């Protein structure tokens with residue numbers, strides 16, 4: 012399938028990553044879980060390096076380390092050895108397996124290998140094993156993230172404990188965002204199970220002693236409570252519909268929500284990424300409805316302050332032209348936010364190829380203009396299209412920096428990865444508070460741009 | 473110490489007399505979180521700095537995405553090499569083959585960018601779906617009139633080191649394709665410097681000052697046309713023996729171009745790299761000029777280093793880098809600024825390298841091949857090291873444990889080679905070892921237990937013992 016902007020067969024500066032990265036990130040949010048990428052060594056090392064450069068945290072991901080023989084006779088022995096070694100060396104609660112293009116292509120039957128492993132290593136029977144099939148040619152990192160959550164629910168969760176908690180599935184957001192969500196529920200007095208819980212495991216405090224597995228993550232206890240919970244709330248309009256970053260795949264795609272409904276008959280609500288006031292309002296509505304709680308005054312005030320900020324800054328951003336790129340659900344969230352503050356997202360791009368992206372984007376736009384919407388895009392295509400749309404700023408992760416440099420416009424760094432600044436793990440995007448930060452950053456970037464590209468050097472703006 | 477039993481023979485301690493016998497050059501153990509990458513990674517980092525070639529990665533998206541512009545190699549001309557091209561294979565192509573997509577991709581990209589040559593990297597999956605990459609390359613080469621070179625770098629086919637070899641073999645196909653060139657006397661090729669942060673430019677400046685002519689630089693700031701005539705040079709000067717040694721050997725066999733191993737890190741090794749070239753040409757004049765240059769450089773460098781050396785006296789370092797040759801230089805360079813090496817290891821060292829390290833290091837130094845975060849963290853705690861020298865993957869381990877860190881990997885953006893580089897290196901080590909922030913890390917426990925003791929904060933960073 013060729014999109015109109017596709018001028019080259021090759022992908023030039025990809026605007027997506029591969030599935031085992033997303034899966035490993037999700038597994039990192041399960042307490043005591045060590046990810047294994049089943050395939051050759053390189054994939055695991057690259058994924059680690061990529062995540063380390065963003066989170067600036069130790070990110071241990073093991074590999075089953077294929078050799079040439081494994082590609083011929085299968086990777087079973089390697090995976091079993093990897094499971095054994097990780098089991099003995101890390102003493103994990105769980106091991107989260109994701110597969111690479113290679114192990115999938117040669118047709119390794121991972122469930123079968125796991126069965127054999129269970130028989131051969133009774134000593135490690137206490138270690139939970141989750142397995143997600145994540146060949147990259149079937150989707151991007153964001154698919155991998157969702158597949159891993161599905162695997163966790165299927166392989167590691169239970170409903171032994173009936174409880175009053177709400178399961179929250181936020182998707183790929185920053186640890187700071189996860190902390191915000193935790194706070195919201197804490198403050199309301201509503202127990203929550205974050206699945207995964209990236210609030211700490213990818214943003215650990217300083218250590219006195221080396222920890223093989225960083226603290227934090229959804230606890231084993233919480234995994235047992237998932238099935239007995241009150242219900243779930245999930246973020247994202249695209250992937251929770253069962254879409255994939257690659258439409259070519261005809262497989263039925265399970266989503267965390269669909270599995271929770273099928274396995275535990277849980278009821279759920281789907282809201283978009285809560286970026287901006289409208290989207291955050293919907294998030295709070297969903298929480299209030301499911302919990303039966305009242306909106307705490309604290310969040311009313313937080314919202315009020317955000318509205319106040321919007322009014323203070325509205326002129327600086329009005330009809331400013333923005334380029335937005337990244338993962339589908341995240342971009343949709345950003346687009347809705349930009350649109351509600353009067354920014355015109357003139358070019359909206361994602362590396363994914365889900366077929367619902369464009370229609371959802373159109374629903375979210377408040378202004379009447381017609382943006383360019385690109386799916387399956389790479390950065391060179393985005394860069395080419397940028398030349399016509401004449402943006403005032405760009406918003407997305409750090410890999411688009413070179414485009415902002417070419418165009419000499421500010422880049423607002425959000426999402427993953429941020430490899431050229433520190434603090435990527437602490438960037439806030441969601442809720443009234445995260446939106447507030449984002450809003451201030453955008454306004455200030457535009458002011459700074461104006462100030463430094465002007466001979467007078469105004470001290471008041 | 474807790475080391476996987478499969479790895480027991482890959483760790484040793486330097487002791488006088490007994491040989492080390494480190495069991496290196498093995499594939500990584502499954503389930504160990506190796507710091508190594510893959511064959512493809514080895515080929516990619518070596519060939520990437522050839523600036524006017526097209527680099528196309530044949531495979532699914534990740535292998536290319538993760539290696540997009542990661543190396544700090546600079547170019548004085550074309551910037552094409554910094555683009556990340558991949559065939560981004562989808563499920564269909566995995567099932568029905570990716571040759572068509574490869575062909576189209578190549579044709580379009582060559583038409584657009586007019587490269588001098590193209591490298592096509594095969595990643596793991598290409599090795600199993602059976603694409604005839606060589607045939608596609610031949611065909612495109614014929615149609616477009618440029619060399620299109622397959623780089624068979626399927627990740628599972630060995631280690632990163634094997635990737636170097638594959639890269640060298642691809643280069644070997646270019647070398648010797650220009651026989652017209654006439655080179656002046658004293659012409660050398662520089663092999664194995666990748667022009668990180670412009671290091672190569674500093675080195676070529678030194679050689680030029682001596683009166684040596686630089687023919688091809690392989691591959692830092694590399695040009696296809698220079699590589700074609702590389703066989704015309706009188707000498708290959710090879711750095712970082714791991715990466716480019718194979719090409720040097722091939723050129724010795726085929727074209728009888730002799731080679732010498734050098735290192736540009738630290739004063740001694742850098743100066744030797746200049747003197748050795750003069751000796752090779754048996755030229756009194758070159759030698760004198762080299763001496764003069766070294767004298768001049770040291771005249772400014774040594775006094776400049778004094779401050780750092782004084783401050784760093786007695787600090788301990790842990791080194792874990794890609795190549796062992798670099799590790800050897802680092803041990804010496806650290807010694808020059810008063811820092812002792814407590815742990816040293818590499819991803820790809822060989823037996824001889826490790827023996828050299830053993831001879832060089834103080835007794836009791838831990839020497840390790842293909843290590844992992846678990847071991848490394850134990851080693852630094854056990855040895856009470858102050859500074860870690862490694863790559864980005866080691867950085868968070870060091871910081872989390874409260875150690876200083878210096879990036880000495882191919883991603884770094886600081887020039888650390890040559891005399892200027894030595895000063896930068898000292899500054900880097902100094903900046904990380906002497907920062908007052910460590911008062912909140914290593915000493916945290918102590919501080920909280922002696923909180924009432926009024927220890928002045930600024931006396932803490934240096935009082936580690």
Ligand code: SF4
Pocket residue numbers: 051052053054055057113510511512513531534535594595596597625626627628
């Ligand atoms: S697929 Fe193979 S070549 Fe690509 S990163 Fe993984 S190990 Fe390396």
Ligand code: SF4
Pocket residue numbers: 029030031050053054057110111112113146147148531532533534535536596597
């Ligand atoms: S082979 Fe697949 S899983 Fe491995 S790095 Fe490449 S795209 Fe990712």
